[in-house]
């Protein structure tokens with residue numbers, strides 16, 4: 496993964512250990528990072544990071560893994576998908592997809608809590624993606640907005656959204672609502688296990704959805720780092736992924 500730091504900062508290793516109580520990442524100065532995912536993006540994505548708006552203001556490891564996976568394995572089929580990212584933070588996954596898929600048929604939604612809205616919008620304009628990407632507030636556990644209901648996303652992206660135990664039921668509710676709304680939707684879900692409780696989220700997901708560990712040539716590398724990559728689909732959807740042929 497080629498990454499060029501424009502602002503020097505100490506190496507970020509958020510919660511790179513396995514404890515029951517995991518702290519939030521250390522504060523680091525705001526700055527802009529460029530990523531091209533080992534050349535998969537011709538022109539690098541620029542991401543402004545600023546932790547003042549919340550922990551999503553920083554690039555997280557699962558976001559990098561999921562963004563690269565979507566580019567490497569699904570770029571063509573994503574062009575016609577209706578894509579929505581949950582807990583987008585600065586928007587790494589959604590913006591990577593939007594940058595890598597030049598002919599998206601539908602707008603792509605990156606969503607998070609209100610605190611992250613300015614950073615999502617800033618990163619959209621930093622990359623000239625305002626014609627393709629919309630930043631919206633989507634609080635997990637709350638009813639889906641009419642705009643999302645009308646959009647009926649069929650590809651849902653969620654990276655590093657498992658980190659706060661209190662939010663697990665809220666995130667689970669939103670995933671259920673989205674898969675209820677579009678039974679053929681696929682959730683691409685990447686997370687880093689930091690605490691034992693994180694596996695409880697997965698256990699609950701297995702009860703609610705068909706959970707499939709998906710192929711990725713980088714798996715031997717990222718699994719050493721306790722990163723997991725799955726799809727979630729409805730148990731009765733009859734398909735393991737809306738992007739599979």
Ligand SMILES: C[S@@+](CC[C@H](N)C(=O)[O-])C[C@H]1O[C@@H](n2cnc3c(N)ncnc32)[C@H](O)[C@@H]1O
Pocket residue numbers: 549550551552553554555556557558559581582583584585586587606607608611633634635653654655656658662665
């Ligand atoms: C660890 S960050 C991951 C950011 C980004 N996906 C990445 O991989 O770099 C988790 C994100 O989830 C968002 N989040 C946490 N609780 C949420 C909730 N209840 N509703 C919506 N978003 C939430 C946070 O604001 C944050 O941006």
